[in-house]
Amino acid sequence: xxxxxxxxxxxxxxxxxxxxxxxxxxxxxxxxxxxxxxxxxxxxxxxxxxxxxxxxxxxxxxxxxxxxxxxxxxxxxxxxxxxxxxxxxxxxxxxxxxxxxxxxxxxxxxxxxxxxxxxxxxxxxxxxxxxxxxxxxxxxxxxxxxxxxxxxxxxxxxxxxxxxxxxxxxxxxxxxxxxxxxxxxxxxxxxxxxxxxxxxxxxxxxxxxxxxxxxxxxxxxxxxxxxxxxxxxxxxxxxxxxxxxxxxxxxxxxxxxxxxxxxxxxxxxxxxxxxxxxxxxxxxxxxxxxxxxxxxxxxxxxxxxxxxxxxxxxxx
Amino acid sequence: xxxxxxxxxxxxxxxxxxxxxxxxxxxxxxxxxxxxxxxxxxxxxxxxxxxxxxxxxxxxxxxxxxxxxxxxxxxxxxxxxxxxxxxxxxxxxxxxxxxxxxxxxxxxxxxxxxxxxxxxxxxxxxxxxxxxxxxxxxxxxxxxxxxxxxxxxxxxxxxxxxxxxxxxxxxxxxxxxxxxxxxxxxxxxxxxxxxxxxxxxxxxxxxxxxxxxxxxxxxxxxxxxxxxxxxxxxxxxxxxxxxxxxxxxxxxxxxxxxxxxxxxxxxxxxxxxxxxxxxxxxxxxxxxxxxxxxxxxxxxxx
Numbered sequence: 035x036x037x038x039x040x041x042x043x044x045x046x047x048x049x050x051x052x053x054x055x056x057x058x059x060x061x062x063x064x065x066x067x068x069x070x071x072x073x074x075x076x077x078x079x080x081x082x083x084x085x086x087x088x089x090x091x092x093x094x095x096x097x098x099x100x101x102x103x104x105x106x107x108x109x110x111x112x113x114x115x116x117x118x119x120x121x122x123x124x125x126x127x128x129x130x131x132x133x134x135x136x137x138x139x140x141x142x143x144x145x146x147x148x149x150x151x152x153x154x155x156x157x158x159x160x161x162x163x164x165x166x167x168x169x170x171x172x173x174x175x176x177x178x179x180x181x182x183x184x185x186x187x188x189x190x191x192x193x194x195x196x197x198x199x200x201x202x203x204x205x206x207x208x209x210x211x212x213x214x215x216x217x218x219x220x221x222x223x224x225x226x227x228x229x230x231x232x233x234x235x236x237x238x239x240x241x242x243x244x245x246x247x248x249x250x251x252x253x254x255x256x257x258x259x260x261x262x263x264x265x266x267x268x269x270x271x272x273x274x275x276x277x278x279x280x281x282x283x284x285x286x287x288x289x290x291x292x293x294x295x296x297x298x299x300x301x302x303x304x305x306x307x308x309x310x311x312x313x314x315x316x317x318x319x320x321x322x323x324x325x326x327x328x329x330x331x332x333x334x335x336x337x338x339x340x341x342x343x344x345x346x347x348x349x350x
Numbered sequence: 351x352x353x354x355x356x357x358x359x360x361x362x363x364x365x366x367x368x369x370x371x372x373x374x375x376x377x378x379x380x381x382x383x384x385x386x387x388x389x390x391x392x393x394x395x396x397x398x399x400x401x402x403x404x405x406x407x408x409x410x411x412x413x414x415x416x417x418x419x420x421x422x423x424x425x426x427x428x429x430x431x432x433x434x435x436x437x438x439x440x441x442x443x444x445x446x447x448x449x450x451x452x453x454x455x456x457x458x459x460x461x462x463x464x465x466x467x468x469x470x471x472x473x474x475x476x477x478x479x480x481x482x483x484x485x486x487x488x489x490x491x492x493x494x495x496x497x498x499x500x501x502x503x504x505x506x507x508x509x510x511x512x513x514x515x516x517x518x519x520x521x522x523x524x525x526x527x528x529x530x531x532x533x534x535x536x537x538x539x540x541x542x543x544x545x546x547x548x549x550x551x552x553x554x555x556x557x558x559x560x561x562x563x564x565x566x567x568x569x570x571x572x573x574x575x576x577x578x579x580x581x582x583x584x585x586x587x588x589x590x591x592x593x594x595x596x597x598x599x600x601x602x603x604x605x606x607x608x609x610x611x612x613x614x615x616x617x618x619x620x621x622x623x624x625x626x627x628x629x630x631x632x633x634x635x636x637x638x639x640x641x642x643x644x645x646x647x648x649x650x651x652x
Binding site: 064 | 493
């Protein structure tokens with residue numbers, strides 16, 4: 035068990051180093067151009083003296099490494115600076131939007147994961163059946179369909195043709211369960227489309243790997259029902275690879291959310307980031323980008339740790 | 351889009367034992383080996399390449415001209431895909447938009463594959479520390495979700511066409527590098543490369559004449575995949591208003607400018623979105639067919 039702990043700790047350590055490198059890359063790209071924040075904040079008509087004074091006050095005259103260290107320190111203390119567009123602390127803006135995005139991602143995960151597991155297990159048990167082949171083709175196609183097409187078609191179907199649901203997400207302050215579900219269904223469905231095929235496909239592979247093992251054959255020869263062989267024997271052993279598959283698939287949500295939050299007018303962190311790009315609000319953009327990168331790294335880390343824990347050669 | 355999973359799927363068959371695959375070359379032979387889905391993919395990809403080349407010439411109306419009587423007209427014989435939010439001909443705008451989408455994506459994917467493969471060759475034949483430094487840096491770049499990296503670059507550099515091309519190329523270089531490096535490092539261990547080294551050949555010669563010819567096929571397959579990713583990312587950026595800028599329009603911009611037609615179910619918004627999907631799905635089917643079904647994630651269960 036000691037070896038596993040060392041491996042896991044080493045993996046966490048290397049993730050931290052990569053995240054540090056990522057922060058340096060984000061900072062470098064977003065401050066490469068000399069078009070600087072001070073003149074942007076004061077607008078076209080500002081006097082050179084005013085710009086110079088603000089530059090000094092904002093520390094823009096410092097060399098880049100010093101500014102990076104300053105920014106990174108602020109980020110770690112939870113103070114990533116002040117938004118250029120509306121002069122509010124970035125932390126306040128992020129804090130008002132992040133929970134909404136986490137709610138959307140959480141609802142999607144809660145909806146997509148059981149669905150994908152059920153589909154994947156079914157396809158593994160009925161290998162080469164119609165459902166298995168449909169899943170294989172769907173995996174190949176779904177990764178290639180832009181989110182805005184899925185969203186558009188869902189809106190056309192549910193909001194325009196059937197008139198069941200609103201086309202943009204408006205959830206009142208204290209929603210009833212029904213209005214809550216109505217508001218979230220389309221964004222959640224759109225995101226689910228993107229993750230479910232991939233997740234099911236990887237689950238299928240994990241379960242089939244286990245069904246090929248001698249112990250599964252033994253269980254079958256003993257006369258156990260196929261359902262029992264899969265659910266009681268194969269599934270617990272496939273847990274590690276399945277967690278790995280789920281975490282990797284969920285990392286797709288981060289990219290998908292950028293389009294989905296915009297198309298449904300959803301006030302989350304992704305639409306905040308798109309606004310920051312449009313208004314070239316660098317402090318806000320840097321903070322949002324780092325949140326996305328950290329979220330992605332955490333999911334990949336969970337996937338890797340699940341793979342380490344599941345590897346019997348490392349247990350012992 | 352789970353690019354990570356696909357990257358892994360492509361990476362897996364790094365170097366087959368006994369050297370690179372020796373198959374019959376030529377389009378006819380490749381066509382015969384393709385499964386049905388791959389052939390459909392090939393035809394659709396060919397269709398879009400021809401459309402991108404010939405589109406503006408065969409467009410029935412000038413792209414900027416308001417020619418229909420009304421906005422968001424349904425399809426008719428005069429306007430096969432109806433009219434857009436200003437009363438322009440949707441088919442004409444799509445024929446021109448396809449050139450932007452396909453052209454920009456081809457150029458960016460080619461640039462990404464070229465930079466990725468060049469750096470991978472450099473890493474394979476150079477001193478160990480160069481390989482280490484390059485690979486660590488690329489690992490960090492890969493940890494940036496592609497949409498996030500592209501958004502940061504668009505905010506920093508703007509979205510004029512040359513800078514958009516650079517942004518898309520840089521975004522997909524790390525993935526191309528990772529796959530090409532795995533191939534190049536594997537090939538670098540081969541006997542014939544060791545022999546060339548023992549003969550005293552220079553590093554440049556080894557990279558160009560011994561390693562590169564043997565990794566070209568998987569690199570080309572990876573280029574095809576990257577082309578599909580770029581189409582999706584470019585359309586996504588344009589859809590957000592951060593890609594191709596007006597008055598020019600790619601297929602993603604067409605979806606964006608016609609969102610107000612959604613409630614009417616206008617073909618002006620559905621047609622360009624479906625067009626993008628047919629192109630990217632066809633690319634995936636074609637590459638999957640060419641690489642013998644290895645693309646499908648989780649192929650270990652086969």
